[in-house]
Amino acid sequence: MLAAVSARTAYLAAEGFAPELDEELGGVDTTHGRLLIVPGPPRPAAWAANVWLDPQEIAIASISDAAAKLRAIQRNWAVYAPRLYRRAMLIQEQLLKVSAKPLVFGTPAPAAPLGSWTLLDPGTVLAAPHCTSPFPNGEIQFVEDRSGPPSRAYLKLWEALTLIGRRPGPGAICLDLGSSPGGWSWALQQMGARVISVDKAPLAPEIARLPGIEHRQESAFALDPRTVGPADWLFSDVVCYPARLLTLVERWLAAGTCRNFVCTIKFQGPTDHETARRFAAIPGSQLRHLRHTKHELTWSKIG
Ligand SMILES: C[S@@+](CC[C@H](N)C(=O)[O-])C[C@H]1O[C@@H](n2cnc3c(N)ncnc32)[C@H](O)[C@@H]1O
Secondary structure, eight states: OEEOOTTEEEEEEOTTOHHHHHHHHTOOSEEETTEEEEESSOOOOTTEEEEEESOEEEEOSSHHHHHHHHHHHOSOEEEOOSSSHHHHHHHHTTSOOOOOOOBOBTBOOOOSOOEEEEEEETTEEEEESEESOSSGGGOOOBOOOSSSOSSTTHHHHHHHHHHHTOOOOTTOEEEEESOTTOHHHHHHHHTTOEEEEEOSSOOOHHHHTSTTEEEEOSOGGGOOHHHHOOEEEEEEOOOSOHHHHHHHHHHHHHHTOEEEEEEEEEOOSSOOHHHHHHHHTSTTEEEEOOTTOSSEEEEEEOO
16 A cells, blocks of 8 residues: 655755754654654755655555565665664565665766665655655765875765766866865866865875966965956865855855855854855855765855
8 A cells, every 4th residue: 555645855864963954954753763754845954965755655564565566666766774674674685776886986976766765664664766866875985096185085075076966177277275185186186177275284295296286375264366366166175163164155256256166164063054054045056965074064056
């Protein structure tokens, strides 16, 4: 029996950030592990790794009955199993295997629809054939480069650009604020960009030597957009309070000299939801938590 549960949305919190998501959503109906089920249509949820659209409750008589009912809806399913793990895995084994192969950066995100399902209790599946992320439980994994970059920070840049679906092309002028030791500068240089790297600290020597990277050892907050000149992208991974980053971003937006922005908003102590909302309110922008980050959100605006 298939019972449509109308006007509900399920939000899967990024691992470790269910309280942030709960606060962002302003209270939830039901919590199932880090899956928060809320009445109403989907709304922006930066702390969600994946959003399950129109989840349906399905009564199941057995493991094979569950698998048959899921297969009848669509081909590709990712399981989320905070409870009843063994039973859930036995069902998942009877479904088409979803590729867990790490992505090579530059390859587009998978286009095939990927549903999500969970066992609410032994006789009830909650399933959403449509979700916002093409990756199982919103978790993107990359084929890593273990020799080029000086730190693992490049993974969050790769993740942000993959989810945005755009990246700097050859010759693009990129400002990389808070660039040291140089993971993002390395990644941008690999894309063929011309990088103006800015940090109070130096770059790792092997990154500073790369062609196409100019390092300015100064504060990102002292830069005047008018003297820097036009840029295609502004990236920021500066460690600072969110409100200070917002002031910097507003200055660059007002100058109108840069079209595309990708900036990490780092929270120290309690999450500053109010400043996060102000970032989200900037027209044409997106705010999301990345798998390769901890207590931070990534704000982007593509012109
Ligand atoms: C998380 S690290 C950046 C990592 C870098 N994206 C990478 O891929 O290697 C944050 C950086 O912000 C820098 N930072 C802090 N305050 C700054 C400021 N006022 N101006 C420029 N950089 C600053 C720190 O020196 C530090 O290198």
